[in-house]
Amino acid sequence: MENLNGDSQSSQENVRVFIRVRPLSKKEVAEGNENIVICDHKDNLIVLKKNGEHTKPFKFDHIFVPTTAQLEMYRMVAFPIVEKALEGYNGTIFAYGQTGTGKTYTMAGNHQVPELKGIIPNTFSHIFSQISRWQLTYLEIYNEEVRDLLSGDPNKKLAIRERKDIAST
Numbered sequence: 001m002e003n004l005n006g007d008s009q010s011s012q013e014n015v016r017v018f019i020r021v022r023p024l025s026k027k028e029v030a031e032g033n034e035n036i037v038i039c040d041h042k043d044n045l046i047v048l049k050k051n052g053e054h055t056k057p058f059k060f061d062h063i064f065v066p067t068t069a070q071l072e073m074y075r076m077v078a079f080p081i082v083e084k085a086l087e088g089y090n091g092t093i094f095a096y097g098q099t100g101t102g103k104t105y106t107m108a109g110n111h112q113v114p115e116l117k118g119i120i121p122n123t124f125s126h127i128f129s130q131i132s133r134w135q136l137t138y139l140e141i142y143n144e145e146v147r148d149l150l151s152g153d154p155n156k157k158l159a160i161r162e163r164k165d166i167a168s169t
């Protein structure tokens with residue numbers, strides 16, 4: 001990753017891969033389907049049960065189980081990327097998976113219910129909560145007169161105070 005100044009980022013991993021296992025839907029349960037995903041949290045491995053056999057293990061950076069809350073997911077997956085973006089680094093989060101696996105639920109979620117919001121609305125809240133603390137000034141200095149262009153009054157001049165202790169000789 002590179003920041004806006006072109007410096008390279010010295011983080012541990014530039015690409016991290018997470019897996020989120022969604023709960024079976026009511027319909028899937030009613031049809032007699034059962035969970036075929038076996039999670040090994042210690043080593044972050046997933047094994048699938050297929051025709052009574054187990055597939056080879058698939059390794060991830062972290063496994064999110066069906067009970068994982070949206071905010072927990074956000075804190076682990078998106079929070080560090082958004083923090084880095086606020087420092088000027090580029091970052092990307094994308095959801096990949098077959099239809100019905102929970103990409104929309106994870107990325108968008110339910111906007112009406114705060115705890116069900118997904119990564120996108122939580123990212124906006126995160127960014128706006130940070131930038132609301134920033135202070136932005138937009139000044140014009142012209143003929144030794146200073147004007148605050150965000151004051152709403154373009155004719156209002158700011159007072160210039162001279163500090164003799166730091167004035168250059």
Ligand SMILES: Nc1ncnc2c1ncn2[C@@H]1O[C@H](COP(=O)(O)OP(=O)(O)OP(=O)(O)O)[C@@H](O)[C@H]1O
Nearest residue numbers: 021022023066097098099100101102103104105106
């Ligand atoms: N972690 C979860 N907890 C509870 N319900 C979930 C979860 N993930 C997905 N679901 C539900 O499973 C269903 C399918 O999820 P979703 O629509 O997000 O899948 P998708 O991958 O975006 O599908 P498509 O590719 O077809 O758009 C939805 O009803 C969603 O609410």
